[in-house]
Amino acid sequence: MDKVINSLRPSRIIFPILIGIGVSGWLLYHNFNREAFSFVQFSWHTLLFIVIAFSMMLVRDVAYMYRIIILTDNRLTWKQAFNIIMLWEFSSAVSPSVVGGTAPAIFFLYKEGLSGGQSTAVVLTAIFLDEVFFIVSVPLLFLFYRDNIFPPEAQHLSQIIYGFYMGFGIIFVYTLFLTYALFVNPYLFKSFISWVFLFPLIKKWRMGARKWANQLIQTSKVIKKKPASYWFKSGLATVLSWTGRYWVVNFLFMAFFEQSKNLYDQFLIYGRQLSMWIILLVSPTPGGSGIAEYIFTDFLGDLIPNKIWITTLAIFWRLISYYPYLFAGVIILPIWIRHVYKKSKKYKVIR
Template sequence: MDKSQKRWLFISLGISFVVLFVMLILTIDTTTLIELEKCNPWIILLAFGMHIISLGFWALRIKLMCRSLGYKVPFIHSFNLVCSNMFLASVTPSQIGGEPVRVYELTKVHVPGGEATAVVIMERVFDAIVLAGGTVIGVFLLGMFFADLNFPEAYMIVAYIGAGVFAGLLILFLIIAKNHAWSNRVVNKLLHLLGRKKSPDVIQEYQRKIDMHMEKFYATLRHFTGKSKTGMFYGLVFSALYWINEFVIASVLMVGLGLPPNYILSFIFMILITVIMMIPLTPGGVGIAEVSMAGFYALIIPTSLIGVFVLLWRLIMYYFNIVIGFIASMIIVRRESKTQKDEPVNL
């Protein structure tokens, strides 16, 4: 882990600790311990298990999308890269830090860089489709059946902004996918702009490599939309399974705390909270996630249990990700170290 990653990790953990501490101080009262007597630890452990299953859905998505392109990615390798991805995603704004890890790890099992990049981008596209669709449905259901609830207006505004960001990214992707020549021109202009201090030979070599990867990227997109439509099918199905399973975890935690699950409203809350967390304001969405969770669920959960509920949710969705992500990253570091030792030394 480099200094930048350590700094982001400490910042994100610090923000999360402070917000959770303040939240617990403000919500715990004399009735909290009485309410916690209804807690079922086995159901809370089930919520942890469901999160692991979600990571399995993600790993299967990558494995099957790669298989549709003709590349065999072992499930264990796919699962480990997903877990390693979760570590960087937990300490970077908008959870974007994990993409390079996924691309790199796919290249380690002989998936070319262009194809690996296309798979990772298509993952984001499928996530955006599921979340954008879910946001539209969620807002519609709120207006139709839950209009009497007093929602914080600021949260709804941010959720609309997040939905707009998703829609914008989808439009941008469609523009890029349809305009190969235009995309090449934009990338090359950016390359020359960012590499003004580099020598012409270095710029030319970078341009050659970028053009090669762009060509493979577009070839892969054509493959996904042509002969490899099964890859798109698997991508959408497992994206939906991943997010549905993740969203149900909050309801399972409510049951574990002895509360009615309120599945539909909780599901809508989780869609809106996820969209809000995707806006790149803090590393890993810390602070924003806790406050959004408390703001929405305070409408259906007693105040005395809000702090405990948010703490349990963040233990599963954030702190657990950091732990398993760190372990997975150490597995990769150990593998890379062993590979370097095994390489012959040229004298």
């Protein structure tokens, strides 16, 4: 417990905030123009779409909470689901995107009363659903937008495309492995893992890898018995959660830029974000901080009337979709720790 809690100590929010502010400040300075904030002209129309943009994060979080309730077979209350999702998002926000918040998420579920195997099964199934969403939606949008899915005039376009294909390749291979391990033959997968970790350079992690493989076997046994309704509900919640995340930007565009209201542009903005997020999934910074702001300006700059405005819009986007989880985690984590500590202490006394 101490190891997980220490990795999520509230002081860790300082680093992603400093990185994000630093990169945003550099972008504003590098492209300084007194018109950088000139598009921010508040009206009832603007206020309405900003409120809707905020509501998209609510849609995202409620969908995630509903999904985790479904994945735990309704063993969690909405309050427990809220705490777990907020803490899961917090752990992702303070960890490198390439690492994510998987281990803490298993820990949070375990402390809320699920067994270690059940907790692992829930998290692995959630990850599987997220990866399938990307594997399916990205090629579909490519069919409609093709070359437009990448910003035509972006700086370092070749690096962006390379990063995208590398990220998508990692997700695709990982999803294939996970699909095979969960639905086809988890025992053969365990044998493969055991063989791979015989190599001298990685042999010291063999026991941990075998433990993870055993968890996959248990997860496979559980999810193979799930009815179609389980997959339909959790799959729909996955689509809603990711769509809510992406449509924050769509509604920010509608708040400030009149010409962004046609359906073609809206799905193009959506598709650009999918491509952008593929790259952010392999980001080495906490929550993609700094890199997210920079990539945002490259990917979406050509879709607004004046490119000078894009850095300011990126700051608004992160203020809505990223920073709230940092502060929510700082507030919720100490309360949750006291709650689970008292619960475990009470359990020991009863025993």
